Amino acid sequence: xxxSAEAGVRQDRFAGxxxxxxxxxxxxxxxxAVTETGLVATTPDGGEHLLxxxxxxxxxxxxxxxxxxxRTSDRSxxxxxxxxxxxxxxxxxxxPALASAVDSILADAQRTRRRSSLWIAGGLLALSVLGxxxxxxxxxxxxxxxxxxxxxxxxxxxxxxxxHMDLSGHVTDDKLLNGSVRTILKRLEQxxxxxxKKPPFEYRVRVVEGSTVNxxxxxxxxxxxxxxxxxxxxxxxxxxxVLAHEMAHVVRRHGMxxxxxxxxxxxAFQLLLGDISGVLAIAAELLREGAINSYSRDHEHxxxxxxxxxxxxxxxxxxxxxxxxxxxxxxxxxxPAVFQWLxxxxxxxxxIQAVRAEAKRMGDPHSTPLDIDxxxxxxxxxxxxxxxxxxxxxxxxxxxxxxxxxxx
Amino acid sequence: MEIQIRNRPSxxxxxxxxxxxxxxxxxxxxxxxxxxxxxxxxxxxxxxxxAVLRKLFGGESLFINEFQTETQGDLVLTQPMPGDIECFxxxxxxxxxxxxxxxxxxxxxxxxxSYAGIRSLIAREGLFRLRVSGQGRVWFGGYxxxxxxxxxxxxYIVDSGHLLGYEPTVSLHLGLAGGxxxxxxxxxxxxxxxxGPGRIYLQSRSIEGLAAWVNHHL
Numbered sequence: 001x002x003x004s005a006e007a008g009v010r011q012d013r014f015a016g017x018x019x020x021x022x023x024x025x026x027x028x029x030x031x032x033a034v035t036e037t038g039l040v041a042t043t044p045d046g047g048e049h050l051l052x053x054x055x056x057x058x059x060x061x062x063x064x065x066x067x068x069x070x071r072t073s074d075r076s077x078x079x080x081x082x083x084x085x086x087x088x089x090x091x092x093x094x095x096p097a098l099a100s101a102v103d104s105i106l107a108d109a110q111r112t113r114r115r116s117s118l119w120i121a122g123g124l125l126a127l128s129v130l131g132x133x134x135x136x137x138x139x140x141x142x143x144x145x146x147x148x149x150x151x152x153x154x155x156x157x158x159x160x161x162x163x164h165m166d167l168s169g170h171v172t173d174d175k176l177l178n179g180s181v182r183t184i185l186k187r188l189e190q191x192x193x194x195x196x197k198k199p200p201f202e203y204r205v206r207v208v209e210g211s212t213v214n215x216x217x218x219x220x221x222x223x224x225x226x227x228x229x230x231x232x233x234x235x236x237x238x239x240x241x242v243l244a245h246e247m248a249h250v251v252r253r254h255g256m257x258x259x260x261x262x263x264x265x266x267x268a269f270q271l272l273l274g275d276i277s278g279v280l281a282i283a284a285e286l287l288r289e290g291a292i293n294s295y296s297r298d299h300e301h302x303x304x305x306x307x308x309x310x311x312x313x314x315x316x317x318x319x320x321x322x323x324x325x326x327x328x329x330x331x332x333x334x335x336p337a338v339f340q341w342l343x344x345x346x347x348x349x350x351x352i353q354a355v356r357a358e359a360k361r362m363g364d365p366h367s368t369p370l371d372i373d374x375x376x377x378x379x380x381x382x383x384x385x386x387x388x389x390x391x392x393x394x395x396x397x398x399x400x401x402x403x404x405x406x407x408x
Numbered sequence: 409m410e411i412q413i414r415n416r417p418s419x420x421x422x423x424x425x426x427x428x429x430x431x432x433x434x435x436x437x438x439x440x441x442x443x444x445x446x447x448x449x450x451x452x453x454x455x456x457x458x459a460v461l462r463k464l465f466g467g468e469s470l471f472i473n474e475f476q477t478e479t480q481g482d483l484v485l486t487q488p489m490p491g492d493i494e495c496f497x498x499x500x501x502x503x504x505x506x507x508x509x510x511x512x513x514x515x516x517x518x519x520x521x522s523y524a525g526i527r528s529l530i531a532r533e534g535l536f537r538l539r540v541s542g543q544g545r546v547w548f549g550g551y552x553x554x555x556x557x558x559x560x561x562x563x564y565i566v567d568s569g570h571l572l573g574y575e576p577t578v579s580l581h582l583g584l585a586g587g588x589x590x591x592x593x594x595x596x597x598x599x600x601x602x603x604g605p606g607r608i609y610l611q612s613r614s615i616e617g618l619a620a621w622v623n624h625h626l
Contacts, residue, residue, distance in 0.1 A: 017500070017502075017577070019606075023499075025499060026558075027575070027607075029498070029499060029500025029543075030500065043500065044500040061603065062577050062579055063524075063574065063575075063578055063579060064576065065579065067576065067577060069605070078605055080577055
């Protein structure tokens with residue numbers, strides 16, 4: 001806006017345009033002067049068009065919703081502008097009637113904006129509720145639909161995936177390591193929760209050479225343990241805690257639920273109908289890429305609690321899983337992203353507390369340690385005594401009670 | 409400079425007769441043929457960033473070509489889709505064009521990008537639109553025939569995919585063509601309700617409609 005005051009007469013100037021039958025084409029861009037008597041539009045060809053305030057009405061509109069139109073009562077001349085300050089200037093110089101009209105339009109516009117804001121806020125809220133409901137519904141649908149899928153499908157998927165995935169290391173044939181892990185697994189299998197008349201899962205374990213602190217289970221019972229995890233664990237019972245946790249994912253079919261959530265509920269019904277070829281290919285690819293091996297917080301909590309129950313039922317130290325968390329936490333702080341197994345298991349401290357609380361609630365005072373020379377297993381897994389910065393040394397575990405374990 | 413829109417409306421093209429001193433700016437790749445005496449200069453469309461914005465949001469190309477001659481010659485400009493071409497004399501004003509509609513303009517016309525709003529997006533007219541402004545003429549094309557409508561104060565309804573261009577003085581609102589049931593069952597769905605003053609340009613055919621029809625028969 002330009003403002004000038006020649007001989008005491010105020011005049012504001014804005015960019016805008018004009019509609020008039022008096023000009024060729026009926027419209028043109030214009031420079032608009034707001035004077036004390038009216039609007040004067042000067043078109044690029046130099047033509048001047050006067051719209052006296054005494055014969056003017058105002059209106060708000062245009063594509064932006066911020067364009068002000070002033071027109072004569074016979075609508076033969078319309079001058080418009082959306083330049084900031086144009087309406088204020090018209091209001092100041094146009095007299096009481098136009099000032100009142102501008103105020104009324106502005107109030108209406110404000111009411112409309114407020115109403116639109118409310119509609120938008122309400123719409124966003126409704127969308128959020130629908131989104132949350134959809135996710136929750138999908139989870140429930142996944143859990144429900146999975147219960148109808150035969151367990152043989154789990155096995156097919158898990159077997160296919162483990163054969164085709166890159167394990168980033170060789171499957172070791174070391175008898176000590178394989179034997180020790182199978183001994184742990186055998187003990188844990190004694191506590192397989194009975195699920196009606198369904199047969200228990202058959203667990204098959206592979207020990208893979210690799211420094212990564214990782215273990216995972218695939219649907220159907222395929223379990224992979226890395227020597228890096230055996231090296232870090234201070235006792236066989238701690239590995240038992242990890243395996244019990246992974247077995248819980250298998251039993252509760254968390255991986256299958258993740259697959260259904262990823263490939264859709266429709267896929268679950270395809271599985272149900274026996275058409276597994278397409279779903280198998282997608283799911284196996286997801287499993288192979290590791291896209292399925294991260295579980296929700298609820299699933300992790302369930303697996304933790306199941307692990308405690310399994311350890312307790314098999315007369316193992318029920319706090320062993322918490323101990324393993326604590327060892328890693330002490331050695332490597334609360335930033336365990338480097339450890340893949342923990343990388344997907346957030347909020348370590350709260351989980352340690354939850355596991356200890358559950359073990360205490362179950363209150364089994366007796367535990368029978370596993371008959372494994374854990375120091376030899378650790379040494380075979382690449383553990384060197386001088387590497388051990390943990391305050392908890394490798395040890396031959398002794399009978400313990402959950403209550404005797406110090407809180408981390 | 410003499411400009412003629414030929415072969416209307418189905419396969420319209422611009423025949424531009426240039427003499428020394430004349431210049432015309434055209435969308436990149438719009439030239440179909442020209443005399444050997446015509447020189448073409450390629451440049452960013454309104455500077456680098458404006459060109460990038462135009463490319464990203466306006467559906468136009470990064471570059472524009474400027475044609476001129478030291479003697480005289482003919483130039484034929486055309487658009488990629490079958491349809492009509494229309495000319496609008498800006499006279500210092502402005503015009504909004506839908507993405508891809510721009511064909512050519514007099515030198516000195518500003519080509520910019522303007523936010524069209526969520527309403528325009530919902531009506532499937534795009535979140536951004538091309539804004540041409542200044543002193544001179546602009547040529548633009550559409551799919552099918554081009555319908556020119558001068559709007560007054562009364563409402564005019566346009567189905568999505570048919571709006572080609574409109575003056576900034578025209579207001580746009582979303583709405584249903586009829587009642588909720590008839591709008592859904594009738595296939596019209598959400599429409600643009602437009603109100604003047606100002607001129608709107610409509611294309612008689614919709615590219616999306618053609619794509620849907622072809623897709624249905626594949």
